[in-house]
Amino acid sequence: MSEYREIIEAYKDVPGGLIEAYHALQRKYNFIPEQALIEAAKVFKVSQAEAYGVATFYSYLKVGKRGTYIIRMCESAPCHIAGADKVVEALEKALGIKVGETTADGKFTLELTECVGQCQATPVVTVNSKPYENVTPEAVDKILAEYR
């Protein structure tokens, strides 16, 4: 049995387990490998189109490779007025990539997101779901240093 199959099979008998299986794959790989999606379709007895349709509906699921660390900048209204634009610029500059891209070493992917529910200290950036509060453009290097 392939490694993907093993992860997916664990959710086979969970009602509605397809999304749970995707979460498990992402915990391991940080994304859903194309081959894993094909395997998931087989295990859950749905068409590949449906397996793909589910995976692409949700912004936290990603089919195909991306970085080890997913950096997300919240751009919802409270973070927007707290200066999210400036922080995005600083992130782009520090990483040398644009929003939606992954660094050449495969380490960082930069994404925009809507509210992550930490609005007590805007603007907010998350790195693999860990929130950083009150982020200023100056604070960006220090955050990235934790992962470099």
Next chain:
Amino acid sequence: MSKQRPVLLEYAGKIDPTKASDYIAVGGYKGLEKARQMDRKALLQEVKDSGLRGRGGAGFNAGMKWSFVPQDASIKYVVCNLDEGEPGTYKDRVICEQNAQALLEGMAICGLAISSNQGYIYCRGEYPFVVELLRKAIASAKESGALGDFDIEVRMGAGAYVCGEETALIESIEGHRGEPRFKPPFPGVEGLWKAPTVVNNVETFACLPYILVNGAAWFAGIGAPKYPGTKIVTLTGDVNNRTFFEVPTDITLREVIYDLGGGIPGGKKFKAVQVGGTSGAFIPEENLDTPIDFDSMGAIGAALGSGAVLVLDETRDIVDVVTRISKFFEHESCGKCNPCREGTFRCRELMNKINSGKGNEADIEKLILLARVMQKAALCGLGQAAPIPIESTIKHFRPAYLQKM
């Protein structure tokens, strides 16, 4: 500080939410015990009499919703909505982080009222740490025996605002794309895996233990008579105290912003407040003495919604903020129905045009017309609410639009 009224958050910071024993030590699980001694009809009546209305936005009487569940169905589900996707809102996270056991107890009370022994909590994907916390809290509650034969499973969402809509949420638990269903049938009749299902918000469930322990009359006596109890509000934007407060529902917006929020930083003047999250209306100064309860907010063309309070000071570019909000809705529209899929796209397009100085008054008229179409024709609350920030700012802050032209 007297304007606060901690009920759900009375022991915030003093008990470990993952430990049933901590909660029991401060009187927890007594409400469930009491509910077990009541017959089902009396329990339903007690919840109805308390006047508890949904805290997730629609404000429906909780006991009434439960009473629609047909009793002859052999399987029924209790589902907790912890999707909390409304920007500016984090009160359900706070409830879980401070008093998760009250949520579990509330779900079990609902289970008794509708004869269900299976609950689900649908937690947004942005809160993996809350998922972990809840799983520990459930294990502890099960081990203590407090939950009896009521089981609760936690499912994690994956980043889709629309999944907060109850039927989309159900689709998502079932492992599908989170697209809203046509209603009727309502979930109370045909919900999760076609079984009757009650969907309530975290805060709604967490009120129940206190209602059972202190009585319906006690709860009905707090705050506004038609929307009684407390509400947790989260303050963001231009206020000194950007934090959360549990308040009685008859507190006014002015009290929330100036007494609890400490007013606006830097001695600046107030421009507008958006209540209920990003889908809420923008409210001008003249309406600040309105109480926050569901009906009072409705009367001024606004909504309490999730209880998020976003304050803008006089220096803020309100058209720019609304443009950002229109992008949110374009992004989050699930695409199932045309008025919303196309409408949110056009709203964003027109707002961009105006915001970049290329708009004219005809664009404002187009937005007003589009808003009317979407409110009438969109399938779910997302598309219906999407134009509200635009419409309310055109109404109250039209000069800000004209200045851009």
